Amino acid sequence: MSDVFGDVATSAIYQAMQGLWAEQQSAANNIANINTPNFKAQDVDFESSLAQAIANGDPSQMQVTTTPSTAPADQIGNNVDLASEMIDSQKAGMQFQTMVDAMNAKFQLLSTAINGPSSAG
Amino acid sequence: MGLFDPISTAITGVDASETWLNAVSDNIANMNDVTSTSQGAYQERYVEMQAVPGQAGGTGSGTGSDGAIGSGVAVTGIALGSPQGVEEHDPTNPLADKNGMVRAANIDLGQQMTNMMLAQRGYEANLATITQAESAYQAALGLQV
Amino acid sequence: MSIIPVSASSAALFPTTETSQVGLAGPTTPTSPTAAFGAEGTTAAGGTGDSFANVLGNAIDGVQSTQANADNLATQAATGSLTNVSDYMVAAEEANIQTQLTAAVRNNALQAFQQIMGMQL
Numbered sequence: 074m075s076d077v078f079g080d081v082a083t084s085a086i087y088q089a090m091q092g093l094w095a096e097q098q099s100a101a102n103n104i105a106n107i108n109t110p111n112f113k114a115q116d117v118d119f120e121s122s123l124a125q126a127i128a129n130g131d132p133s134q135m136q137v138t139t140t141p142s143t144a145p146a147d148q149i150g151n152n153v154d155l156a157s158e159m160i161d162s163q164k165a166g167m168q169f170q171t172m173v174d175a176m177n178a179k180f181q182l183l184s185t186a187i188n189g190p191s192s193a194g
Numbered sequence: 195m196g197l198f199d200p201i202s203t204a205i206t207g208v209d210a211s212e213t214w215l216n217a218v219s220d221n222i223a224n225m226n227d228v229t230s231t232s233q234g235a236y237q238e239r240y241v242e243m244q245a246v247p248g249q250a251g252g253t254g255s256g257t258g259s260d261g262a263i264g265s266g267v268a269v270t271g272i273a274l275g276s277p278q279g280v281e282e283h284d285p286t287n288p289l290a291d292k293n294g295m296v297r298a299a300n301i302d303l304g305q306q307m308t309n310m311m312l313a314q315r316g317y318e319a320n321l322a323t324i325t326q327a328e329s330a331y332q333a334a335l336g337l338q339v
Numbered sequence: 340m341s342i343i344p345v346s347a348s349s350a351a352l353f354p355t356t357e358t359s360q361v362g363l364a365g366p367t368t369p370t371s372p373t374a375a376f377g378a379e380g381t382t383a384a385g386g387t388g389d390s391f392a393n394v395l396g397n398a399i400d401g402v403q404s405t406q407a408n409a410d411n412l413a414t415q416a417a418t419g420s421l422t423n424v425s426d427y428m429v430a431a432e433e434a435n436i437q438t439q440l441t442a443a444v445r446n447n448a449l450q451a452f453q454q455i456m457g458m459q460l
Contacts, residue, residue, distance in 0.1 A: 082410035132417075175417075185435070
């Protein structure tokens with residue numbers, strides 16, 4: 074990204090959107106495999122990596138990690154917990170929405186600085 | 195990474211659940227089939243499913259013991275159960291052999307109803323995922339650059 | 340990302356002495372053009388309340404810190420460590436309004452300057 078969007082906050086927002094997207098994909102995959110025998114649900118984590126990358130000053134160093142869930146399996150070897158996957162999916166969706174709003178707010182500030190105040194402000 | 199990954203993943207789940215529902219309703223419809231003892235009974239349909247692994251270098255493949263996030267489920271085949279069935283004594287049946295025995299299908303209705311509920315649950319859960327992913331897309335499209 | 344600094348000129352635009360007969364009219368008033376943005380006078384109680392000039396001046400000087408605050412809260416939201424999303428939304432809106440204010444003042448100051456430069460001697 075160019076220097077105008079190179080500040081830590083904008084980069085952090087962008088990386089968070091990547092991570093939240095991975096969480097949505099993981100939840101979708103776990104739900105799709107809800108009846109698959111011997112399937113182990115996948116857990117996605119990006120927040121701790123992002124916090125570390127921000128502390129080091131470069132949010133683009135964030136890594137999305139995927140680990141198999143250690144939840145107990147049912148009689149066909151499947152350990153997907155539907156309720157928690159649905160909740161995770163909803164949560165990731167709302168956080169994604171928040172990040173979109175945050176990104177818009179950043180663009181808005183830049184636009185105001187360039188073009189002056191909007192008439193609908 | 196595809197553009198609409200969560201949605202295509204959820205669609206694989208919908209398809210697999212639908213296939214399972216079809217198999218279960220087939221089993222229930224045929225549970226009272228009888229044949230003569232010289233033939234096989236109606237064989238129970240089992241749907242074989244397998245998780246689709248993620249692409250290397252795809253979403254979430256940075257680190258972690260599991261690698262990339264998977265892309266849903268695939269139906270690898272429909273297996274047929276045993277043709278043994280259960281022999282029943284029914285001398286009035288035109289198909290009965292000299293001992294009055296016929297071969298009936300060995301379908302457990304309770305098991306089939308359970309499977310039907312599981313398949314329906316999977317179907318609805320995947321539809322909910324599609325709705326959820328759609329609202330995330332709408333949010334992303336609302337980015338005003 | 341830093342906004343175009345106008346804080347250095349805010350002191351010039353907002354004289355701390357109050358001129359009571361000018362409203363917020365354009366530069367056609369007989370007094371000095373900088374008084375176009377001058378104070379409205381003391382508060383109704385006739386006491387020592389903040390003049391409008393001071394309020395505007397402080398608002399412009401505060402733009403950098405509201406933006407930094409919004410950035411900080413956005414980063415916290417990105418790493419998932421923000422407990423109140425409303426905190427961030429309020430801070431973002433605050434930054435937005437103050438940026439718009441600053442941009443408006445900049446535009447009007449420029450306009451006034453150009454009109455002055457265009458005056459026949």
